[in-house]
Amino acid sequence: MGSVADLCINISFSDFYSEHPNYQTRLQLHTKNAESLLEADFAVLDLLNHEEVHGILGPQTATEDKFLSELGGKVHVPVISFTARSSTLPHAQNRYFVRTTPDDMYQAQALADICQGYKWSEVVILYEDTEYGNQFLSHLNKAFQEIEIGIAYTSAISIASEDSQISKELKKLMAKQTRVFLVHMNPSLGYRLFFLAKKAGMMSEGYAWIITDYLSNFLNSMDFVARDSMEGVLGIRPYVSKSKDLDSFQERWKRNMVLKKRTGLVRDLNIYGLWLYDTIHSLAIAAEMIGPVNSSLLYVNTSKNGSDNTNLKISAFGPRLLSQLSRTKFRGLSGEFQLINGQLKPSAFEIFNVFGTGEKTVGFWTLDTGISGELISTGEPTHSTSTKNLKSVMWPGDSFTRPKGWAIPATGVLRVGVPEKHGFTEFVNVKLIDAATNRTNATGFSIDIFLAALDLLPFHINYEFYQYNDSNNPNFSYDDMLKGIPQTYDIVVGDTTIWAPRASHVDFSLPYSEPGVVLVVKNKKPFDMWIFVKPLRWDLWLAIIVACILMGIVLRILEHRVPNTNEESVGPDRERLRMTYWSPITVLAFPERNMVASTWSIFVLVFWLFMAFILMQSYTANLSAILTVDQLKFAFSEDYYVGYQEGSFMKIFLQEQLHINESRLISYSSVEAYHDAMTRGSKRGGIDAIFDEIPYMKIFLKKYDSQYKMVGPTYKTDGFGFAFPVGSPLTATFSKAILAVTQGPNMTSFEQKHFGPGYSSQDPLSSTISQRTSSLTFYDFGGLFIIVVSVTMFALFFSETSVGRKFTSLTAQYCQKCSCFISSKVHSTQNDAKDIRGTVPEAGATSSEGGEASVFAEPPSGSGEEICDPGQNNEGASAEDQEVIIENTEERNSISQN
Template identity: 35%
Template structure:
């Protein structure tokens, strides 16, 4: 409340108005005589307090005296609301000072505020023209000037980047553009302008003066919301393994099947080649399905309990709140935690692994994770749950009315996809701030190559050669018999000597000597026939 005596000079009234301007409130109730009020509104108009975002309400005495004020004074009061008595004592008119005042509604003890008092009762007020010829209802308050603390860091310039040019310091990035867009929307749609000044949170050397928590400690009862996840090194793509076809069965099942088919060589070879054809056919179907859908990278580590062992180191963004969260809420040892500042450092640490002075996993906020995955999408993926906690966003005092308005306008800006998409594409080329963290997509070709089935072809070839080698019936006996037959039929003597056993009808002694003599004379090839032969 500001009391202005009747004898107050104009400069004193202006000083009182300036004091009101430094306050957050933008709604003023005026209770004074007509002589003083004529000076008040003229000076308020000169100081810009009869503009968009302000609301002035005059009491019944002034509302009933509008017709005695100079026209210039009344013109300076455009947009003021007033209350005056109606013909009936229990009814009050609510007027909007446009000219001599237009009635925008009524108030009665029985019905409260309404647009009329007749039989056509309608709740609420008619359209009000506020100061500055605005039809937007003022919020009733304003922030004279905001000091915005900006974290200064080397990594992730897509979000916030500080640039110094002599004595001039500018700030760019996704977060800065979102804040500026929200401020512009507040001014356009809600009728008040947020004046702000960006201040870098840095020390004398130009580096960040502490952590995010240190920055937020300067704002009591901070209110924020955020999502974060963790990164791990992805396993090698299985399509680069020629023995992948063995994975569908365990080794004991492979051995069991082998025993069933190895008893017969021809059947074994047939089964191997049928198996080869079947796997090729199924692999084609699977590869085609993979091309038409999504190939997922498989994480090397997705168990939070195993990460807590002393054999594993965990990374987080330097200065981020996640470090304290991992220690206090997720029960990681402080000696396990390592901080990094850039995506290049993330890549090096994850590539080296815990055994080579790196880390097994890195925990960070989702927008930063998306930026990293965009740069190294074929090598890393996310694993485990997405955890909700404080972090990424704008921080305000809990009692600040700006908090709720900023939240509403941020949602409004996100609903207008062109605005947010334009900002995100400007810095990232794609969406990075959605709550759902989509799996990393393998960007190379999903087509299968001959190499993918190298192991299968090796097994099939070896099985065929082995079957041919052990099958003596086909590899040795048949060719030898054919050779012998050929050599016998082409002997120089053109004759075949028979060594025969005598029968009961033959003189064994005489015939036997002839046979032996003949054998002795020719003596090169002798085919022994086991069956008895009758010689006449």
């Protein structure tokens, strides 16, 4: 770079002042040679002290930049670099450090867009283990994170590394699945790396190599061996448009290189020489804009600067030079020259392909438009990451097929592990094809999801199924199967639960099934033949019965004094009064009949009906709750024996998270085994409950729905997913494909194909509510039927049998006699009272005969005498009863005539 700088500066001076002979200012260059960092620091101090320079040009390393920028800020002297591509401090804190190069941040964005355009999800970065290499790596990390491209691995290679060390690192990279390598190294280290990579077979088909401009800027100086080892590499570098001035400069450059017999690695012109050429022009323009200055005004003062012992003076010309330099704008050999925030405004990047003995430009990248095939403005800028407009690229191995970015390291065939299951074969059903090679054919819901995801991948994958678990192995475990990754399997496909303890040694894709662990128990209905009594407690039943009796008595009293004037009413007065005893009940069954006549009776019945209505509605609601909601109530007992699926993680889950004793855990393999164990129960060697994941239990309930139910909370798991090696680039790719499958139109058909019609994981209630309604049986209401049948038989016995009728007749006679005896007593008491009232005429009374007041009054309606009326309800009475009734009637008629 020293040779490049010396020659470019001289040519730039000569060209500029020959083009501007009328300029009143001239730049004076003071050169110091330094072969080490320490010599460079002393050289700068010597230039500031003895040469009294007002600008420093040429720090090449990041360490030099850091020291010189701090020194320049202290003495107000601009430090100008034509090689630095980044800065450790922001421009506001480092104003006197000027970079006439674009920032590496833009190159990192271009590289990220290229990887995104070629659909590479992960990249391996090999970089020079220097401060500049670490700075560039930070830019790459930020750019790749913004577009969600992973950095699978970073390899820092020292400049002093031996070839054996580099080869060892390359072998380590070959063992990984990622096949996209991004190289950021200086030319000498980069050429060695590619030579050893070709020797290791890493420059073959399937690999993709990208180089940054740290190496690509010097490709025109490499020899045939280096170029041959890099064939198929994709590179990026700042674009320099062709011009007559550039052609003229290149001719003079070559001529001077030959005449001065320059030696070294760099033999041809590169972008750094053009940036330096334009930097000299910008300094000359800035100095002319300042104009001639008085030498006595070049420094602020001649005192020492602070407490240092270097006698450094603060420049008064430096700030003015910095200000004019930031305003300078022109078109140079490298393109548009304009400084923004102390760095060169970014221009386009050229995307090229190392092809044969040269390079081929395949496209361009700009900050505004992104990737494009040509540098043609299309109006309003739209940032594109598509590589469709790029020219064809020849990749390593003379292949024109875009590398997919990853590969299976060993055989090139994806080894897919599938578990052999004793039950729940709806998910995975394995058939061994070749026992010697363990080749397997697999079907099932999980396999259909896997095959559908393969079709959505942006590349083709060859795969083979490999069986796990011999049917004679009692220690079958999904965890052991996952530990076979990556030694035995490249991916495990099946009903493998995404569980946190497993994530330490495998990566999981997105889930494709419902998440969660549930508890299933027997659907024990809380029914018996007296269930209709349960909605109300015994005290309420007793209160209702007593209330009905008391209400009947009250209505009998209220209706006693009301005459029956309605000829179309229910019956005679005695029958009507008898009905009032049953009014609280009959009014509910026969609301259209006129049961009562008294206004007060109606008033009382209104409130009785209001209470009865509330009781009826409450009874109905509580009975409904007993038949439905109360079935969901469940309390898990520590005495339960619990079943779980063999080979799954459920045993550890139940022990560690639910603290269930291992002695109460029993494993089963199939739906039928679960059902048999639940049917027997723990007392007969079975189980009382099942803990398993929702997809399994939905299959179980679909087959034995009315006999079991899900109860309790749903415990958190993430569902089923595919397992990959840690850091595998396939994880993200498969996850995107699985997401498209599960949200696509074929998901329901996959489910119903394997789990039966009507099955759908999209139904949020399907995992908690039975598919069929539990039917009520005759036994559930047997008690109610017993009561009704008993009452019916009782009525038939006393109505249709001679024994029953005789018993009824005797009972009726006894009741009639008791009633008549009470009525006669009441009647005699009333007559005595009338005789007393008859001797004392009431005021205003008139005499019917001889002016005397009547001493007899008709008994009031509804008196007790009406009960013994022979015209009412005499049917079925015996002869003796008839005689008694006739005698009573004659006596009554005689009294009435008197």
